[in-house]
Amino acid sequence: MKIASIVGARPQFIKLAPLVRAIRARHRLRSRLKIEHVIIHTGQHYDDRMNRIFFEELGLPDPDYNLGVGSGSHGRQTGEIMKKAEKVLQKERPDWAIVYGDTNSTLAGALAAAKLGHRVAHIEAGLRSYDRRMPEEVNRILTDHCSHLLFCPTRRAVQNLELEGFKNIFAGGRLADMSGKNRSLLAKAPFPWVVNVGDIMVDALLHGMAIAQRKSRILKELQLRPGQYDLATIHRAQNTDEQERLKALMEALLEISRIRAVVFPVHPRTRKYLKRMELMSAGSGRLHLIDPVSYFDMLILEKNAATIWTDSGGVQKEAYLLKVPCITLRDTTEWPETVESGWNRLAGSDPENLQKKLKRALKQTEELRASCRQARKDNVYGTGDAAGRIMACLSDTAR
Ligand code: UD1
Ligand code: UDP
Numbered sequence: 053m054k055i056a057s058i059v060g061a062r063p064q065f066i067k068l069a070p071l072v073r074a075i076r077a078r079h080r081l082r083s084r085l086k087i088e089h090v091i092i093h094t095g096q097h098y099d100d101r102m103n104r105i106f107f108e109e110l111g112l113p114d115p116d117y118n119l120g121v122g123s124g125s126h127g128r129q130t131g132e133i134m135k136k137a138e139k140v141l142q143k144e145r146p147d148w149a150i151v152y153g154d155t156n157s158t159l160a161g162a163l164a165a166a167k168l169g170h171r172v173a174h175i176e177a178g179l180r181s182y183d184r185r186m187p188e189e190v191n192r193i194l195t196d197h198c199s200h201l202l203f204c205p206t207r208r209a210v211q212n213l214e215l216e217g218f219k220n221i222f223a224g225g226r227l228a229d230m231s232g233k234n235r236s237l238l239a240k241a242p243f244p245w246v247v248n249v250g251d252i253m254v255d256a257l258l259h260g261m262a263i264a265q266r267k268s269r270i271l272k273e274l275q276l277r278p279g280q281y282d283l284a285t286i287h288r289a290q291n292t293d294e295q296e297r298l299k300a301l302m303e304a305l306l307e308i309s310r311i312r313a314v315v316f317p318v319h320p321r322t323r324k325y326l327k328r329m330e331l332m333s334a335g336s337g338r339l340h341l342i343d344p345v346s347y348f349d350m351l352i353l354e355k356n357a358a359t360i361w362t363d364s365g366g367v368q369k370e371a372y373l374l375k376v377p378c379i380t381l382r383d384t385t386e387w388p389e390t391v392e393s394g395w396n397r398l399a400g401s402d403p404e405n406l407q408k409k410l411k412r413a414l415k416q417t418e419e420l421r422a423s424c425r426q427a428r429k430d431n432v433y434g435t436g437d438a439a440g441r442i443m444a445c446l447s448d449t450a451r
Contacts, residue, residue, distance in 0.1 A: 053085055053088070053147045053447065053450045054089075054090065054148075055089055055146055055147060055148045055149075055150055055446065056092055056144055056146035056148070057071065057089065057092065057150045058092045058094065058137060058150065058151050058152075058157060058158075058161030058165075059091065059093055059094070059115075060093060060095060060096030060097060060119075060155065060156075061096050061097045061102075061153075062097055062102050062103070062106065063153055063366045064155065064157065065106035065107060065110065066106060066110070066347055067152045067175060067252050067253060068152065069111075070255035070259065070438065070439035071150070071442065072089070073255075073259070074440050074443045075443065085450055090117075090144050091112075091113060091115040091116050092115065092119065092140055092141075093115035093118045094121050094136075094137070094157040094160070095118050095119050095122055096121060096122075096123075096129065096133070096156060096157045098120075098122060101343050101344040102344060105346045106346070106347060109347060110347065117140050119136040120136075121136065126156060130156045130159060133161065133164070134160045134163055134164045137161055137164040141164060141165055141170060145170075146165075147170075147450065148172070148446055149161060149165030149170050149173070150172075150173045150175060151173070151174055151175070151199075152176060152252075153176045153365075154188040154192040154365075154386075156187070158174075158191055159190075159194055159195050162174065162195040162198050162199060163194070171200040171201070171449075172195075172198060172199040172200055172201075173199065173202075174196060174199040174202050174203060175203045175252055175442065176203070176204075176251075177192075177196050177199065177204050177246070178196065178202060178204040178205075178208075178209030178210055178212045179192055179209050179212070179386040179387070180192065180193075180209075181385055181386040182384065183383065183384040186288070186289075186384075187289070189386075192386070193216075196213065196216075197216075200243035200244050201244070201245050202218065202244055202246045202247065203247055203249045203252075203438070203441075203445070204225075204247065204248045204249070205248075205249070205250060205433060205434065206248065206250075206433060206434075207225050207226070207227075208389060209248070210225035210246055213246050218244060218246050220241050220243075220244065220245045220246060221246045222245060222246060222247040222248070223247075226248060227248050227249070227435070228247050228248055228445070230440070247445055249434070249441035250434015250435055250438040251369070251434050251438055252438040252439055253366060253370070254373060254433050254435070254436040255436045255437065255438050256347075257370060257374075257436075258436040260347055260348055260351050264348035264349070264352050265352070268348045270345065270349040274315060279356065279358050280312060280358065281315055281356075282308055282312050282314045282359045282361060283314070283316075283353050283354060283359075283360045283361070284316040284360070285319065285367050286301055286322050286362070286363055287321050287363065288363040288364075288382065289321075291382075292319075292321055292322045292325045293325065298322075298325055298326070298329065301381060302331050305361070308361070309337060309338040310338070312338070313338040314339045314361075315342065316340060316341050317342050317343065318342065318344070320344070326341075350370075354374055354376060355374045358376075358377075359377050359378070359379065361378075361379050362379075362381065363380065363382050365385075365386060368390055368396055371390070371395065371396065372393065372395045372433075373433065375395065376395075377395060378395060379397050380398050380399060381399050383398060383400055384398070385398060389433075393432075
């Protein structure tokens with residue numbers, strides 16, 4: 053069976069790694085069905101620190117194709133990826149095109165494949181923030197609706213899809229049990245199929261943390277002590293592209309840094325706007341503005357932070373998985389379980405109230421940390437075997 057993974061942005065390289073490992077494991081176990089895995093990199097992220105370091109650190113094979121699309125407006129980027137991915141897909145003719153998450157690379161890859169009549173599998177299907185102002189929400193909805201296999205990370209994601217009319221829900225939306233007769237059902241049912249496989253980022257985190265704890269030197273390099281600093285990441289368009297809002301966020305981070313050191317690995321999008329506003333030098337004293345870090349270093353920074361301030365989807369969830377209190381610098385989240393469990397709070401996005409809200413959040417950090425210590429320790433994101441479940445489902449479709 054030939055599968056083609058279409059990736060292009062930082063979090064997608066991280067999500068690709070467990071799948072690559074699951075395929076290698078199948079080959080080691082000499083599974084009867086041989087899987088050929090073609091990796092198509094759209095080129096959406098191209099800086100070494102957004103791209104190459106992940107392939108190297110995570111031991112990923114070099115992409116078979118790099119479409120070299122680069123940055124641009126949504127229409128240009130999405131259109132260019134579609135145009136170039138179409139050519140590669142026509143040549144490779146995979147049994148499955150696999151797309152990850154909610155970026156322009158996800159939507160463009162899914163659309164190009166679906167229109168060629170290829171079957172599409174979406175990893176991280178069914179997430180909804182119900183905030184259509186975010187381009188990611190549009191990408192998620194459209195990708196789900198042109199996919200054949202929808203691999204959901206949670207039961208909530210399955211329910212979201214049920215509300216949109218998806219009918220073939222595997223195992224009632226419970227975490228997929230890939231043993232026994234359930235699996236042959238899958239092979240017979242008409243697409244689209246909705247399967248709760250758990251979150252592939254749990255696979256990535258469990259595997260990554262074990263290595264990170266041995267290898268990462270980041271705390272030493274930055275002279276940080278566990279629990280004595282906060283970690284921040286900001287890259288959402290609604291936070292970076294409006295001058296007033298980015299300025300308010302930077303002021304808030306400076307304020308936090310008067311209490312505790314703050315480490316802020318700056319995404320290239322944010323760096324561009326901070327430079328334009330001459331705010332890069334705000335990162336003096338105890339607010340450390342640093343280049344984006346590798347995944348292993350990021351896991352160590354997250355695990356040892358007192359609090360995490362972020363607008364990233366992945367970072368919010370990693371904070372929850374590592375049980376670190378998180379303040380999310382957005383109005384909504386596609387990971388509502390993190391908020392319901394008490395580990396994550398939404399700080400909103402209105403610039404006028406933002407300062408007030410962040411100040412309050414800062415004052416409440418101690419209270420948040422105390423309440424987090426009593427918060428539920430359950431994990432709604434699965435057991436860390438999403439990639440194994442995904443490969444089992446895909447191989448069943450080849451029978
Ligand atoms: C993209 C995704 C977002 C995801 C994020 C992960 C979309 C619509 N957005 O946002 O969902 O959370 O990736 O990090 O797909 N740039 C560089 N070097 C790079 C990449 C980008 O300098 O290697 C700069 C360019 O100025 C570019 C800007 O960052 O215009 C934004 O990049 P883009 O890929 O369009 O969106 P992200 O903000 O990275
Ligand atoms: N990440 C990283 N280095 C950084 C910032 C983030 O390795 O400097 C990792 C982070 O641990 C998470 C993923 O990148 O696994 C999240 O990606 P990002 O915030 O870019 O995108 P999102 O998840 O919001 O789509």
